[in-house]
Amino acid sequence: MDILQDLERRGLIQQTTDREGLEKHLKENQVTLYCGFDPTADSLHIGHLLPITMLKRFQQAGHKPIALIGGGTGMIGDPSGRSTERSLNTAAVVKGFSDKIEQQLARLLNFDHGTNAAVARNNHDWLASMTAIDFLRDAGKHFGINYMLAKDAVTSRIEQGITYAEFSYMILQSLDFLKLYEQENCTLQIGGSDQWGNITAGMEFIRRSKGEEEIKVFGLTVPLITKADGTKFGKTAGGAIWLDAEKTSPYEFYQFWFNTDDRDVMKFLNFFTFLAQDELAALQTEVDHNPGDRVAQKRLAEEMTKTVHGEQAFQQAIKISESLFSGDLKKLTANEIEQGFKDVPTETIAKANINLVDLLVEASISSSKRQAREDIKNGAIYVNGERNQQLDYQLSETDRIEDTFTIIRRGRKKYFLIRFN
Known part of the structure; x- marks a missing residue:
């Protein structure tokens, strides 16, 4: 051809x-x-x-x-x-x-x-x-x-x-x-x-x-690229998707491609990748019969992240994604936390031990100490991916990843990042 x-x-x-x-x-x-x-x-x-x-x-x-x-x-x-x-x-x-x-x-x-x-x-x-x-x-x-x-x-x-x-x-x-x-x-x-x-x-x-x-x-x-949902290609709520890793992290870059609509993923694979025809045909079959597995999106995200940022950055993006999915956050580095939690609410506080209830209020995670205690007792608070139900718990150096970050989750999906300085 x-x-x-x-x-x-x-x-x-x-x-x-x-x-x-x-x-x-x-x-x-x-x-x-x-x-x-x-x-x-x-x-x-x-x-x-x-x-x-x-x-x-x-x-x-x-x-x-x-x-x-x-x-x-x-x-x-x-x-x-x-x-x-x-x-x-x-x-x-x-x-x-x-x-x-x-x-x-x-x-x-x-x-x-x-x-x-x-x-x-x-x-x-x-x-x-x-x-x-x-x-x-x-x-x-x-x-x-x-x-x-x-x-x-x-x-x-x-x-x-x-x-x-x-x-x-x-x-x-x-x-x-x-x-x-x-x-x-x-x-x-x-x-x-x-x-x-x-x-x-x-x-x-x-x-x-x-x-x-x-x-x-x-x-x-x-052709100018159009998306099936009518939104502009290359734009997200956070703005443009840049090729500079300092402006758009490799994790964000990976997630952009991974979140491609089923209706667009084969078009983007044909447009942007150099995959062989037999692999493209197999990915089309996955989209048609197993769309929930997002096999095509994963392959697209892999190819694009490796192309623009390299193998190491791709592996880092996978690590962040898997940690967020599993809730095992302690294995993340400070750099990986900054990538994965770039857009979550962040509170900067002095580096010292602090009571969990006080932290929840200071970081506006809970509206009051009473609400903070209820959240803890109800099992809604997670510290670095682990549920914590101790009302008198004192966060210390052991809760600070690389002595810099603590990740608090409230409920299923609400993440908050605490930066200690």
């Missing part, structure tokens, strides 16, 4: 220019392709994983991927898919974001070996040195206003208003395609379906600026 057939089978092609020509081009050549990543934050998020995975699929098929970091375009902001203009960051902030994103991409793509090793480029290298006159004479003259106004990224913003800076983004992205075509013989640009207008504009710009209609350049987009 060739690369395009595999992508189509997985449902990964939304739009492509000259499907037959692209297939022939890919069969006859080691094709250089690129996808752009604007540094709008200090980390990529899981919304970027699909285009990154696409670059990996082409790389595994023998082609050469370029990860283009938008150090220049990130100073402006892409209007595609947005109803308002982005906040503009300083050059120093964008440079810091760019460096961190390049480090993340280096962990996710093969930059090291082979004739098709991936490379990172930054469009700040050519956009920052371009003068206004260069921009208008060399690029702007090839873009008709009517042509630009017809693009979805522009038409969707006409009523709300669009600045000239945003309006010009299409030209900047087209310059990227031209520069990579000239410098790297890059002939294919990929991106989300919201990038279709920018991609086709870049192809047209290359042909116009070179004065050749038969230049072989192509565009391909992946």
